[in-house]
Amino acid sequence: MTNNIYFSLLIMCLTVYMIRLLPLLFLRKPITNRFIRSFLYYVPYVTLAVMTFPAIITVTDNMWSGAAALAVGLIVAWVNGDLFVVAISCCATVFLTGFIF
């Protein structure tokens, strides 16, 4: 079992690294196609938005805590924008609303 874990980790670490490496290694020239450039530009926004919602309201014990964390996160990100401040605000919201819900 122990060897199995090391083997699994090796396989998966290599796979993840190759995913990150191959485009950087082989895409040496600027992409001129406007559609592809636009597509790549929008990718992170869609990916992160899809991963955030609805996961943020289902990951907590109580969905209202998650919903409150989402609302607070949106507001703090809008006003302040700092990574750490937003993350901590969300955590604090879940912790504090945990006493209510």
Added chain:
Amino acid sequence: MENSSSIENTFVQNTSGHGYPSTRKGWVLRGLRDGFPICMGYFAVAFALGIEARRVGLSAFQSFLMSTGMVASAGEFAALMLIESHAGVIEMISTCIIVNLRYFLMSCSLSQKLKSSLPSIHRFGVAYCITDEIFGLSSAVPGYLEPLYSYAITFISVAGWSGGTVMGVLVGNILPASAVNALSVSLYGMFLAIIIPPAKQNRFIGGLVAVSMAVSWVFSILPLTMGISSGFKVIILTILLAGAAAVIKPIDVENET
């Protein structure tokens, strides 16, 4: 990005005139500073990951290897799930590809930020630095990316990520459930901090973020689509929605950030 000389001019102007470093040392210091909040955020998220790793049966050392080798949030949760279910090699590789496919897309995007003449050794190095947050910062610099900037962010961020995972394994079980519950949303808070400020600046991106969340929610409740694994859902929706956005509003190639 038609000709590279105009890019270099912009780069020089931006690095000297708008608060961006103009020296390699300056970029390292800037990276350490920008990476600090990521380090703190990663620590909190990785702590939750460490608790899960312990439950699955990984030792602190194995968890350290996993976090340092993979540096992927959703990817590592998936990895733990695969280890727990004794998945075969094919299943491990294919699930890893699907769950982490966004890094492939980010890598394609970041390849455009590297000088064509950048030596391969730095391409191997920058490849390790592609996470949601580090990619976000790396692609936000004006002009070409100075690899040392990404290395500095990554150095401090991975310290937090791997340290957090190990701490989660070691002391996670003495933390009250309410605190673990609270930590579980830190990852999503970081995601919001990355996508909301640009959405505030650009109404189209704001609309795209809102639509993405709405469709993601619909996918999670429709009987036909709710069985789709979260990794696969991210890929389908990314291709569909980013593709649609690129058709509806192609970026202005000249004034791209």
